[in-house]
Amino acid sequence: MSNKKVLITGGSGFLGSHLCEKYLEKGYDVICMDNLITGNIENVQHLFNEPNFEFVKYDVTNFIYVKGDLDLVLHFASPASPIDYLEMPIQTLKVGSLGTHKALGLAKDKGARFLLASTSEVYGDPLTHPQKETYWGNVNPIGFRGVYDEAKRFAEAMTMAYHRFHKLETRIVRIFNTYGPRMRLNDGRALPTFMTQALRGEDITVFGDGSQTRSFCYVDDLVEGIYRLSQSDEVYPVNIGNPSEITIREFADEIISLTGSKSKVIYKELPKDDPQVRQPDITRAKEIIGWEPQVHRSEGLKRTLDDFRKRV
Ligand code: UDP
Numbered sequence: 001m002s003n004k005k006v007l008i009t010g011g012s013g014f015l016g017s018h019l020c021e022k023y024l025e026k027g028y029d030v031i032c033m034d035n036l037i038t039g040n041i042e043n044v045q046h047l048f049n050e051p052n053f054e055f056v057k058y059d060v061t062n063f064i065y066v067k068g069d070l071d072l073v074l075h076f077a078s079p080a081s082p083i084d085y086l087e088m089p090i091q092t093l094k095v096g097s098l099g100t101h102k103a104l105g106l107a108k109d110k111g112a113r114f115l116l117a118s119t120s121e122v123y124g125d126p127l128t129h130p131q132k133e134t135y136w137g138n139v140n141p142i143g144f145r146g147v148y149d150e151a152k153r154f155a156e157a158m159t160m161a162y163h164r165f166h167k168l169e170t171r172i173v174r175i176f177n178t179y180g181p182r183m184r185l186n187d188g189r190a191l192p193t194f195m196t197q198a199l200r201g202e203d204i205t206v207f208g209d210g211s212q213t214r215s216f217c218y219v220d221d222l223v224e225g226i227y228r229l230s231q232s233d234e235v236y237p238v239n240i241g242n243p244s245e246i247t248i249r250e251f252a253d254e255i256i257s258l259t260g261s262k263s264k265v266i267y268k269e270l271p272k273d274d275p276q277v278r279q280p281d282i283t284r285a286k287e288i289i290g291w292e293p294q295v296h297r298s299e300g301l302k303r304t305l306d307d308f309r310k311r312v
Contacts, residue, residue: 003052005029005070007112009060009103010039010077014183015117015175015219017043019074022223024052031066035059037091038079043182061091061098070110072230075103075155076117082145082271083188089147096151097158104162104170115171115230116159118237120278121149122174130245130279133174133237143273156237163235171229176241176280180219180300181307190214194252195305198261199312208270210249215279217242218300221293228289241280242293258301 006023010016011032016039020030029052032044036057047053058064060077078095079085085092100116107114123131124139139149156172163170179191186192197204217240225240246254252265285291295303 003027003029004072005031005068006072006074007031007033007066007070007106008074008076009033009099010117012036012039012041012044012055013076013080014043014180015178015222016076017182018180018219018223019076019226020044020047020053022227024050026227028052028072030054031056033058033060033064034077037088038084038184040184060102061094062102064102064106066106066110070106070112073103073107073112073114074117074230075100075114078117078148078151081187081189085148086144092147093151096148096155100155100158104158104168108162108166108168113169113171113230114159114162115173115226116155118156118172118174119148119152120174120176120239120241120280121145122153122156124149125273125275126277129277130243130281131239132281133239133284140273144271145273170235171232172237173226173229174237174239175222176217176239176278177214178217178219178222178241180304183304185308185311190248190251191216191255191304192308194255195259195308196312198255198259198263199308201261201263203266204252204256204263205268206249206252206265207268207274209267210252210265211247212270212274213245213247213277213279214251215242215245216251216297216300217293218295218297218303221295225285225289225291228291232289234288238284238288239280239282240285240291241282243279243282244297245279246297254297254301258305
């Protein structure tokens with residue numbers, strides 16, 4: 001019997017590259033597709049010797065052609081950090097809308113299962129806490145983050161339409177803040193920025209007064225959750241994230257103490273529409289796929305620091 005085959009769009013990004021490894025480990029043939037505008041080929045370079053791994057440089061907002069059978073499509077292509085989608089607003093909208101449509105069309109043609117990488121950003125600046133999947137969100141469609149939030153909301157709607165109208169097998173994961181090795185040093189997000197600043201002895205730039213909260217999940221936990229969801233029968237969105245919540249100010253302090261840095265915290269203007277709180281309710285993930293995070297932040301940050309030390 002031949003291996004199962006998965007196409008991972010955005011496969012050389014931070015999450016995509018960890019997913020490529022996971023599905024190879026699970027015995028899949030993996031096609032990694034990426035146009036490399038925010039992905040990095042170095043994230044998957046170590047996989048080029050694997051006979052079951054293939055890399056295709058391609059922009060998935062165009063018609064996608066893949067030769068032969070496919071069992072699974074994981075749609076992870078998108079700029080995903082606030083500074084990226086501020087710099088690439090049109091590409092962000094296109095990959096969430098046109099790219100999702102093309103990836104769904106491919107899955108339909110191949111009779112493959114489709115899994116959408118959605119996001120806690122569909123909840124916007126949430127008015128309920130923690131966020132359950134049943135919450136519809138508080139999103140500013142014309143704000144700077146709207147290009148990402150609305151593209152992902154559209155992507156969820158499109159995915160459900162393919163499920164309901166074309167009977168496609170679909171899965172939707174709502175991903176909360178995730179961190180780990182291979183995050184881009186300059187992607188502008190809190191963790192890579194703080195860690196790079198701490199290692200260089202530069203000021204740590206906390207936005208606003210740092211009282212806003214996030215809940216950070218280690219990448220291995222996230223990838224396990226996504227793998228399990230892809231093997232499950234659940235059609236409706238499932239939050240995957242670590243409920244352990246922390247203020248950004250405390251997070252900066254944790255990184256300073258972990259690195260033993262002499263860096264000082266300085267405060268900068270809070271970006272527009274920056275969510276004040278964010279924490280996943282993972283009751284559904286526990287019930288449906290028996291998943292909860294295993295890696296404590298202290299351990300996850302250590303592993304991430306080992307990777308950052310080599311690159312900063
Ligand atoms: N943040 C910060 N300093 C930075 C980068 C980010 O204080 O140099 C804050 C940001 O305003 C937000 C939080 O850290 O409140 C998490 O930001 P990130 O960009 O990591 O992801 P988000 O959860 O906002 O998508």
